[in-house]
Amino acid sequence: MKTRPAMVIIGAGQSGARAAQALRDNGWDGTITLLGNEGVAPYDRPPLSKAVLLGQKTTFECALYDEAFYREQRIDLRTDAAVRHIDRANRQVALQSGHSVDYHRLLIATGAAPRRLAMPGSTLPGVHCLRTVTDAQGIVGELSPGQRITIIGAGFIGLEIAATAIARGCKVVVIEAAARALMRAVPEIVAAYLVERHRQMGVEIRFAMQVDRIIGERRVTGVKLSDGTRIACDCVIAGIGVKPRTELAEAAGIDVADGIAVDDTLRTNDPHIFAAGDVCSFPHRLFRRRIRLECWKNAEDHARIVARNMLDRGETYSEVPWFWSDQYDMTIQIAGMPAFGVATTVREAGTASKIFFALDRDGVLVGASGVGHVSEIARDVRLAQALIARRACIEPALLADRSVKLKQMLTAEVS
Numbered sequence: 001m002k003t004r005p006a007m008v009i010i011g012a013g014q015s016g017a018r019a020a021q022a023l024r025d026n027g028w029d030g031t032i033t034l035l036g037n038e039g040v041a042p043y044d045r046p047p048l049s050k051a052v053l054l055g056q057k058t059t060f061e062c063a064l065y066d067e068a069f070y071r072e073q074r075i076d077l078r079t080d081a082a083v084r085h086i087d088r089a090n091r092q093v094a095l096q097s098g099h100s101v102d103y104h105r106l107l108i109a110t111g112a113a114p115r116r117l118a119m120p121g122s123t124l125p126g127v128h129c130l131r132t133v134t135d136a137q138g139i140v141g142e143l144s145p146g147q148r149i150t151i152i153g154a155g156f157i158g159l160e161i162a163a164t165a166i167a168r169g170c171k172v173v174v175i176e177a178a179a180r181a182l183m184r185a186v187p188e189i190v191a192a193y194l195v196e197r198h199r200q201m202g203v204e205i206r207f208a209m210q211v212d213r214i215i216g217e218r219r220v221t222g223v224k225l226s227d228g229t230r231i232a233c234d235c236v237i238a239g240i241g242v243k244p245r246t247e248l249a250e251a252a253g254i255d256v257a258d259g260i261a262v263d264d265t266l267r268t269n270d271p272h273i274f275a276a277g278d279v280c281s282f283p284h285r286l287f288r289r290r291i292r293l294e295c296w297k298n299a300e301d302h303a304r305i306v307a308r309n310m311l312d313r314g315e316t317y318s319e320v321p322w323f324w325s326d327q328y329d330m331t332i333q334i335a336g337m338p339a340f341g342v343a344t345t346v347r348e349a350g351t352a353s354k355i356f357f358a359l360d361r362d363g364v365l366v367g368a369s370g371v372g373h374v375s376e377i378a379r380d381v382r383l384a385q386a387l388i389a390r391r392a393c394i395e396p397a398l399l400a401d402r403s404v405k406l407k408q409m410l411t412a413e414v415s
C-alpha cells in the first residue's frame, strides 16, 4: 500500500513524538507519520526507574500525549510499525508488515537499546533490564520488602534502581566492573559522594568485580562473581549501558560514528535524512568534538531543532547538555560535560548540597554537577550552564567560594 509523501519519523519515543509536534508547530501542514514498535503511544522514560518502580505512578500516566492529541494534530501514529529497511534511492521505508511509506524528509529517532548480559543464566526468569514500560512492569513486582536484589552496573540507571529498591524495603547489592561508579558521566569525587550516600542507606556496592554467571534452575537464585564469591538473590537487574540503535542507518549506508553521525543541524550524510536523540552523535561547538548524549533534555531539544531543519531552516544545535537524576531525597543535576574536565572544584551549596565544577586543561568551565536538595542546587547549575555556554575561565578559588555569586561571574562574562 502506497501513501502520500510525508514527514516520516522512525521511532515513536520521546524525540520522535516531540519532533512530530514541533513539525506541526512550525507550520508543516502535510502528512506526519510516526512509526513505533513498542505497541504503546510515546511515553516518558525517566519515571520508569523512579515513580513507577516506587508504585507512585502507572506506566499509563507516563504517556507524553493522550490519543486526542494525535488525532487533533493529524499525526498518523502507528505503534506496531517496526521499520525493517530504509530505501534511500526511492525515499521509502519498508515496514516489517510488508507495507512501505514514502518520505519527503525522514527522521531517525530510534533511541538506544540496553546492553544485555551475555553469560550463563542471563535468560532465567528474574533477570531484568530497564528501558521500556514492559521492563518496568516486570521489575515492579520484584521489589517487595525483604527481596534480595542484585544490580549489575553502577551507572545512573543502576543507582536509581538501587535507591528505589531500598525505599521499597529490599536488600540491595550493586556489582560494578569498573573501579568506581558513573565512570563515563562525572568526575570521581562526584561519584564517591553519591556512593557514600548509597552505602549510608544500606546498599552494598562492590567495585572492580565482574559477574561471571547467574545461578538458578527455574529462576534466578544468585550470582557468581569473578573472585568465586556467590551472592544469593531473588532478582538481578542489569544496568550496563545502552547501544544506539543504528542498524537501519548502517544498512542504508548512512554514516555512523558512535551513533548516527549528523552535522550540527542534525542532518545525516543523506540530505533528506535527519537523526535526533540518543541514537545520534553530533559535533558540539563548545566541546570541539563529536558527542552523543543519553538524556531527556537532549531528546527534547534535538526534536525542536530537527523539526525546524526538516523544514529547511538550517539552524545549528549548540545547547549546553543538561541531565538530572533522583536518588533518595537527593537530586543530581548536571550541566555541560563534567567528564571532559581535568580538575574539579567544590562549592558548598547548603545544608547537604554541593556543586562540583569541572574545568578543562585550559581552565575553561566544561561541567557542573549539583548534588543535594533541588532548591539548593538548581539555580547555581542553571547559572553554570550559562557560564559553560560562554566558555568562561574562572578562578577555581572563586568557584569554591560560596560568598561569590555565580550570577556576578555571569554578569562579568557578559559585559
Ligand SMILES: Cc1cc2nc3c(=O)[nH]c(=O)nc-3n(C[C@H](O)[C@H](O)[C@H](O)COP(=O)(O)OP(=O)(O)OC[C@H]3O[C@@H](n4cnc5c(N)ncnc54)[C@H](O)[C@@H]3O)c2cc1C
Pocket (backbone or CB within 6 Å): 010, 011, 012, 013, 014, 015, 016, 035, 036, 037, 038, 044, 045, 046, 047, 048, 049, 081, 082, 083, 084, 109, 110, 111, 112, 130, 131, 132, 157, 245, 248, 276, 277, 278, 279, 293, 294, 295, 296, 297, 299, 322, 323, 324, 325, 326
Ligand atoms: C529507566 C530510564 C530512566 C531515565 N531517567 C532519566 C533521567 O532521570 N534524566 C534524563 O535526563 N534522562 C533519563 N533517561 C534517558 C531518556 O529517557 C532518554 O534519553 C530518552 O528517552 C531518549 O529519547 P529518544 O527519543 O532518543 O529514544 P527513545 O525514547 O528510546 O525512543 C526510541 C523509540 O524508537 C523505537 N524504535 C527503535 N527501532 C525501531 C524501528 N526499527 N522501527 C520503529 N521503531 C523503532 C524504540 O522502540 C523506541 O520506542 C532515562 C531512561 C530510562 C530508560
